[in-house]
Amino acid sequence: MSRTVSIALGLALVILVLALVPPISQALGERSFPSLVARIMIYAIAVASLNLILGYGGMVSFGHAAFFGIGNYVVGILYYHHAEGVPLWGIIPGTDQLLITLPAAVIVAGIAALAIGAMALRTGGVQFIMITLAFAQMLYFFFVSLQQYGGDDGMIIRKSNQLFGLNLRDKMVMYYVILVIMVLFFAALWRVVNSSFGAVLAGIRQNERRMTALGISTYRYKLYGFVLAGMGAGLAGGLMAVFLRFASPDTLHWTESGELMIMVLMGGVGTFFGPVLGAAAYLFLQTYLSAWTEHWQLVFGLILLVVVLGTRGGLSGLLSRLTRGRS
Amino acid sequence: MTLIFEQLLNGLLYGVMLFLLAAGLTLIFGIMGVINLAHGSLYMVGAFVGTWVANESGHFWLGLLAALPAAMIAGFIVELVVMRRLYSRDHLDQVLATFALILIFNETTTIIFGRQPIFSQLPDALATPIEILPGLPYPPYRLLIILAGLLAALGLYLLINKTRIGMLVRAGSTSREMVRALGVDIRLLYTAVFGLGALLAGLAGFMTGPVLAVQVGMGEQILLATFVVVVIGGVGSIKGAFIAGIVLGVVDTCLRAFLPGMLATFMPGPEAHSLGIGIASMGIYLLMAIVLLFRPKGLFPVGG
Numbered sequence: 158m159s160r161t162v163s164i165a166l167g168l169a170l171v172i173l174v175l176a177l178v179p180p181i182s183q184a185l186g187e188r189s190f191p192s193l194v195a196r197i198m199i200y201a202i203a204v205a206s207l208n209l210i211l212g213y214g215g216m217v218s219f220g221h222a223a224f225f226g227i228g229n230y231v232v233g234i235l236y237y238h239h240a241e242g243v244p245l246w247g248i249i250p251g252t253d254q255l256l257i258t259l260p261a262a263v264i265v266a267g268i269a270a271l272a273i274g275a276m277a278l279r280t281g282g283v284q285f286i287m288i289t290l291a292f293a294q295m296l297y298f299f300f301v302s303l304q305q306y307g308g309d310d311g312m313i314i315r316k317s318n319q320l321f322g323l324n325l326r327d328k329m330v331m332y333y334v335i336l337v338i339m340v341l342f343f344a345a346l347w348r349v350v351n352s353s354f355g356a357v358l359a360g361i362r363q364n365e366r367r368m369t370a371l372g373i374s375t376y377r378y379k380l381y382g383f384v385l386a387g388m389g390a391g392l393a394g395g396l397m398a399v400f401l402r403f404a405s406p407d408t409l410h411w412t413e414s415g416e417l418m419i420m421v422l423m424g425g426v427g428t429f430f431g432p433v434l435g436a437a438a439y440l441f442l443q444t445y446l447s448a449w450t451e452h453w454q455l456v457f458g459l460i461l462l463v464v465v466l467g468t469r470g471g472l473s474g475l476l477s478r479l480t481r482g483r484s
Numbered sequence: 485m486t487l488i489f490e491q492l493l494n495g496l497l498y499g500v501m502l503f504l505l506a507a508g509l510t511l512i513f514g515i516m517g518v519i520n521l522a523h524g525s526l527y528m529v530g531a532f533v534g535t536w537v538a539n540e541s542g543h544f545w546l547g548l549l550a551a552l553p554a555a556m557i558a559g560f561i562v563e564l565v566v567m568r569r570l571y572s573r574d575h576l577d578q579v580l581a582t583f584a585l586i587l588i589f590n591e592t593t594t595i596i597f598g599r600q601p602i603f604s605q606l607p608d609a610l611a612t613p614i615e616i617l618p619g620l621p622y623p624p625y626r627l628l629i630i631l632a633g634l635l636a637a638l639g640l641y642l643l644i645n646k647t648r649i650g651m652l653v654r655a656g657s658t659s660r661e662m663v664r665a666l667g668v669d670i671r672l673l674y675t676a677v678f679g680l681g682a683l684l685a686g687l688a689g690f691m692t693g694p695v696l697a698v699q700v701g702m703g704e705q706i707l708l709a710t711f712v713v714v715v716i717g718g719v720g721s722i723k724g725a726f727i728a729g730i731v732l733g734v735v736d737t738c739l740r741a742f743l744p745g746m747l748a749t750f751m752p753g754p755e756a757h758s759l760g761i762g763i764a765s766m767g768i769y770l771l772m773a774i775v776l777l778f779r780p781k782g783l784f785p786v787g788g
Contacts, residue, residue, distance in 0.1 A: 217574075217576050219579065276777055279777065280776050281780075282575070283513065283519060283575065283715070284715060284776055284780055286579070287711055287772070288773060290711070291769035291770075291772045291773050292769070295766040295769045295770060295773075298766045299762060299766065302759050302761060302763070302765075304755055308758060411708065415579070415580075415583050418583075419580055422576065422577075422580050452591045454590065455587065455588055455591035455592060455595070458588035458591065459588060461580065461581075461583070461584035461587070462566065462581055465577050465580045465584065466566070466570075466581060
């Protein structure tokens with residue numbers, strides 16, 4: 158009971174701090190800081206969705222950026238057809254309403270995850286890693302080859318999406334929209350992880366054969382998990398397109414999948430709030446190291462190597478070890 | 485007709501390159517169970533060191549003499565410092581640690597050699613095209629690469645199938661535990677296999693130097709295709725790597741060469757070009773997905 162209360166208090170505190178970021182950084186003159194935090198929150202959604210299959214379900218997907226990128230492009234393409242006034246394939250009208258574009262991004266990413274997952278989950282181990290990578294690369298080259306939507310260069314979303322007459326062009330307003338969506342997403346994820354479905358998923362990671370022996374169709378549960386994770390990444394990708402007003406094939410590139418995995422690992426594989434910490438650690442490091450030296454990737458590579466070889470459980474493992482040490 | 489023949493030769497060239505890289509990778513995969521994303525970095529080390537030495541000394545073949553030991557030493561260092569700690573870890577840790585190695589290798593190379601691609605000068609005798617068929621001139625250097633790749637394949641075949649080390653390697657990829665239990669110094673075997681893989685990667689890197697640009701990031705461009713070869717061929721199988729490498733090399737090259745033209749017959753030019761290139765780039769991944777759907781362990785699976 159007291160643990161639940163302290164978790165709830167901690168959460169309220171985190172949300173409060175996040176809500177106070179824009180006014181405080183405004184006062185300190187750090188104008189770009191809220192944008193960085195907004196990107197961290199968006200990535201946290203994508204990373205948490207990857208963590209659902211990777212950390213809880215034990216499926217090492219090396220192609221998660223595919224769904225992130227699909228979400229990105231759904232928002233971009235819907236805007237393109239809205240601006241041009243020409244329906245997609247002659248039937249689907251474009252739109253710039255956030256309440257339509259984001260759910261569309263989630264649904265399309267979910268359908269893609271269903272198709273890819275249904276095939277990829279027939280394999281396992283190294284082959285699963287490689288087949289997810291293969292599908293992501295196929296989608297990457299597919300979007301690069303679409304000249305209509307900018308090809309290599311990606312597409313600019315000139316006007317921001319609409320939501321209840323809010324001015325989403327204002328980064329401050331957008332920041333709070335992202336914060337609300339992130340909180341809602343993590344609340345939903347909490348329900349999923351702590352449901353019987355979450356328990357089955359964790360059981361499959363620990364011992365798939367035992368779950369089969371219990372009469373559970375593990376393939377189906379893994380596929381459900383894969384689809385949910387794809388939908389989460391689609392949400393994050395769509396949100397990123399709305400936030401940056403830009404959709405780019407880079408969001409599907411295999412290095413992006415690698416980055417998402419790095420963030421999962423840095424935060425702590427299979428922990429609930431690890432993804433937030435991991436996304437924050439990665440983007441802070443990237444931002445401040447690249448401002449400090451042109452060769453930031455060298456420093457980052459060394460840090461990553463030490464983290465992988467030297468720590469167990471990433472940042473949240475470190476945190477819980479520290480707090481346990483104190484009490 | 486000559487055009488098709490020329491593209492087939494180009495495909496063969498790409499295929500032997502893929503094989504040289506995939507051979508090392510599949511052994512490392514099969515024997516040690518490690519996913520090594522940094523294999524492309526060893527290829528890059530061979531290319532940079534070899535090309536630099538060749539340019540500085542003015543002797544092309546001195547470059548080869550420098551590239552092979554450089555890649556091998558880089559391989560040994562990577563194995564001793566990083567890989568050893570990864571053998572018992574799960575795939576996620578392996579992917580991320582070797583991803584970190586890519587970043588380290590790329591930035592270090594940028595610091596030493598700069599961001600500009602470097603080019604190597606071929607000896608005239610190798611650069612002037614010779615007429616291999618009536619109406620088909622072809623650079624002899626490219627033929628030499630194909631020959632060298634095939635020779636390397638033959639050498640590897642003899643090494644794996646006819647020597648004691650090869651026997652241990654084969655045993656290691658079928659049953660690692662049993663080899664260890666029989667008292668073989670498995671750590672030495674691991675280091676040797678890793679060094680061999682690095683050597684082959686360095687050879688491939690140096691030889692592609694005059695054909696492609698030697699630049700930072702060249703390793704990643706070919707790495708993914710190499711992984712596709714390894715997975716299609718079956719993890720741990722040299723034979724599979726050879727067959728899959730050649731097939732993928734030819735398929736990929738021919739798709740890139742002919743698909744845009746074929747699409748252009750019923751589509752506007754620029755769109756046909758970009759769509760053709762796009763589909764051609766997807767080709768090998770599509771092939772891998774299809775193979776894995778029907779043979780989840782690849783074409784020539786090793787072990788039980």
